[in-house]
Amino acid sequence: MVEFTLWDILRNLLLAARWTVGLSLIAFIGGGLVGFALLIARLTPSQGAHRLVGLYIQLFQGTPLLIQLFLAYFGLALFGIQTSAWTAATLALTAYTSAFLSEIWFGCVASVPRGQWEAARSLALTFGEQLRHVILPQALNIAIPPTVGFLVQVIKGTALASVIGFVELTKAGGMITNATFRPFTVYAAVALIYFALCYPISLTARALERTLHAAHR
Amino acid sequence: MVNLDFGTILVDWRMLAKGVAWTLRLTTASATGGLALGIGCAWARIHGPVWLKAVTGAYVELFRNTPFIVQLFFIFFGLPAAGFRLSPETASILAMVVNLGAYATEIIRAGIEATPRGQVEAALSLALSPVQTFFHVVLPPALRKIWPALVSQIIIVMLGSSVCGQISTEELSFAANLIQSRNFRAFEAFIVAALIYLALSIVLRRLLNWLGPRFLFGD
Numbered sequence: 157m158v159e160f161t162l163w164d165i166l167r168n169l170l171l172a173a174r175w176t177v178g179l180s181l182i183a184f185i186g187g188g189l190v191g192f193a194l195l196i197a198r199l200t201p202s203q204g205a206h207r208l209v210g211l212y213i214q215l216f217q218g219t220p221l222l223i224q225l226f227l228a229y230f231g232l233a234l235f236g237i238q239t240s241a242w243t244a245a246t247l248a249l250t251a252y253t254s255a256f257l258s259e260i261w262f263g264c265v266a267s268v269p270r271g272q273w274e275a276a277r278s279l280a281l282t283f284g285e286q287l288r289h290v291i292l293p294q295a296l297n298i299a300i301p302p303t304v305g306f307l308v309q310v311i312k313g314t315a316l317a318s319v320i321g322f323v324e325l326t327k328a329g330g331m332i333t334n335a336t337f338r339p340f341t342v343y344a345a346v347a348l349i350y351f352a353l354c355y356p357i358s359l360t361a362r363a364l365e366r367t368l369h370a371a372h373r
Numbered sequence: 374m375v376n377l378d379f380g381t382i383l384v385d386w387r388m389l390a391k392g393v394a395w396t397l398r399l400t401t402a403s404a405t406g407g408l409a410l411g412i413g414c415a416w417a418r419i420h421g422p423v424w425l426k427a428v429t430g431a432y433v434e435l436f437r438n439t440p441f442i443v444q445l446f447f448i449f450f451g452l453p454a455a456g457f458r459l460s461p462e463t464a465s466i467l468a469m470v471v472n473l474g475a476y477a478t479e480i481i482r483a484g485i486e487a488t489p490r491g492q493v494e495a496a497l498s499l500a501l502s503p504v505q506t507f508f509h510v511v512l513p514p515a516l517r518k519i520w521p522a523l524v525s526q527i528i529i530v531m532l533g534s535s536v537c538g539q540i541s542t543e544e545l546s547f548a549a550n551l552i553q554s555r556n557f558r559a560f561e562a563f564i565v566a567a568l569i570y571l572a573l574s575i576v577l578r579r580l581l582n583w584l585g586p587r588f589l590f591g592d
Contacts, residue, residue, distance in 0.1 A: 220535035223535060223546060223567045223570060230563065312441070343443060343446050358434070
């Protein structure tokens with residue numbers, strides 16, 4: 157019988173945490189790109205695009221991430237695509253992240269005064285130029301703190317990928333529990349590793365928000 | 374071509390209904406408990422003694438920076454090792470209450486801090502006790518201000534309750550899982566579950582927006 161020391165448990169959890177970090181980054185970057193495309197679609201004058209993006213956001217914000225993961229996992233297989241937990245998790249988390257980020261960013265763009273749009277238009281800038289040179293640079297400042305804050309939600313969201321069998325921190329915790337019969341220690345360690353990942357990001361988001369408010373005062 | 378068969382899912386409507394009932398029960402219990410905990414901790418973070426401020430601060434940060442599923446597993450699998458054995462339902466409710474409580478604390482605290490000092494001074498000068506001042510003067514307008522944020526958080530916790538099926542609490546996602554394990558129509562089962570969750574989140578938002586002003590902070 158192999159004995160597991162506390163160090164063995166911690167070392168294996170930390171190795172698994174790399175997958176949590178990797179999945180979080182992919183979902184965050186992928187979700188950011190899709191979310192940005194959704195944002196642009198929502199800023200164009202097309203009513204149809206507005207309604208479609210609205211529906212997309214409502215669907216992903218109004219249903220559990222866990223169910224979205226199940227749908228990606230079983231749905232892809234239905235269309236004859238070879239699914240792994242990895243592709244399903246990436247797809248579902250990217251879609252989920254994009255819905256939230258585009259909603260956050262839309263709020264930031266909406267907080268840029270209307271006069272800025274009108275002034276840009278009166279200078280005969282095209283829609284693309286208005287966004288690039290006038291609106292987005294101003295919105296970007298406001299958008300950074302909540303975007304950084306949302307990264308915490310993405311990291312916590314990746315924990316659900318364990319349910320469809322993706323071996324990241326939470327799943328590794330379950331597997332190590334089954335091998336060691338020490339659920340208290342293992343899950344406490346898992347929680348602390350998540351905390352060590354998320355808390356610095358939360359603090360950064362809060363500090364960024366404070367500087368932003370100070371700049372506006 | 375993909376052929377979908379929703380009939381085989383809807384035949385088991387009794388299981389789905391039971392799942393919805395459990396989801397609603399978990400949500401009601403955790404919303405009530407989480408709100409009470411949030412109000413208590415928000416009070417403690419503002420008016421409590423230094424040590425209590427530190428404890429509630431640590432609680433809030435710890436639960437807001439770890440995933441709900443890990444909190445649930447720690448309570449359900451970890452605590453029995455330390456001598457607390459809980460049923461899946463109790464563990465689910467406990468996890469949801471402490472999770473919502475942490476978020477509610479920060480939301481309510483923001484509302485309380487936005488209350489002008491003059492109102493508190495006016496209340497105290499009318500010989501209201503600090504407790505009366507808190508419950509009659511500070512809390513109602515604070516709740517009114519932050520109610521939309523709190524409603525959103527309650528809906529997030531309701532959607533999060535889908536995770537409780539993983540420890541065999543028989544809520545909606547558990548029902549969907551059970552149905553698909555019997556007829557192998559996984560995609561259809563989870564589509565139906567997703568649509569029910571969507572309907573629940575829309576109805577719950579309406580309901581809470583209606584309930585709040587009538588019972589919590591009278592408009």
